[in-house]
Amino acid sequence: MGVVNNLGATLSTSDTHPIGDSGLSFLMFSLDAAEKGFGSSTLKDQGYHFANIPMKLRLIKTGDTPNGEVIPAGQIASFNAGTLQLVKFLLSNSTTITAPSCQTKDINVKMGQYKLNDFPNDGSPSKRTVPFSIEIYNCPAGINKVMYSLIPSSSSPVWNTTQGIIKLNQSSTAKGIGLQIIDDQLTPIILDQPKLLSQYSADGGNFTIPLNARYLKIPDDPSIVPGTANAEMTFVMSYL
Structure with a gap:
């Protein structure tokens, strides 16, 4: 039986x-x-x-x-x-069977135009920062924690992981600069490392991650060449 x-x-x-x-x-x-x-x-x-x-x-x-x-x-x-x-x-x-997950959209951050003297000679980041936000919405109730991470793409590889710096993509004509992602306290976002979404509530709902982007001179390059300066990265969420 x-x-x-x-x-x-x-x-x-x-x-x-x-x-x-x-x-x-x-x-x-x-x-x-x-x-x-x-x-x-x-x-x-x-x-x-x-x-x-x-x-x-x-x-x-x-x-x-x-x-x-x-x-x-x-x-x-x-x-x-x-x-x-x-x-x-x-x-x-x-x-x-559905995995509990939040939703988000692609984000296009317009960095604007820069002059050569916007970049300090010592290689430190530009004083100009561009604020942007990642909107997370329709989070279901019951998720204990939400983690997020920024992952460099193959088109814009990492230059410095701990400082949140990636290189420009291959279609960019500018040379000698990289793009850095920092939080709302101007602290670099460590790339490819999960970070707790502190605003998240187990009740679910909509949330915002405030971030900033800025250019900086890459010390490995002797000089900056003007041109287009674009880069991409992937935003990943995980749930506990």
Whole structure:
């Protein structure tokens, strides 16, 4: 006697039943006992009966769960004695697994025009900073923490990780300068490192990350060549 899994492999020695490649499995319980899970062909005939006995189905995470994975409605399993189906277990509605996440949009920061004398000779950043914000919205309730990080792109590789400086992209005609990202306290953002979104509340909602961008002379280059100065990076959020 035992469970036959309609959504994945029927394992002969386990009461945990995988649901396809969803990263989820189900456990099936009879509430007339101490919530012992029903396994696959592991029970002997000990006078079990199912009339008027409540059943419980528990989903557990057993692997990576793809966002948007669907557990279909219909029969998910049966409890068989040999080839005889004693009980069928069905889901009345399909279930879609969604990862809790916030939303954001691409941001285009217009840096404006600069003169050569806007860049100090000692290689320190330009005195001109351009404020911008990353808007985070539609955060669901229940997320404990939100982390964010800025990741240099292959088109604008990192020049100094701890100082938040990336190089201009290859289509830029300017030479000798880089772009630095700093927070609202003018502290450099460490690149490729998660940073806690301190404004976040477990109630969810909309939030703003205030940042600044500024150019600076890269010491490795002997001089600055005027021209277009563009760069890109990726904004990544993670959730705990």
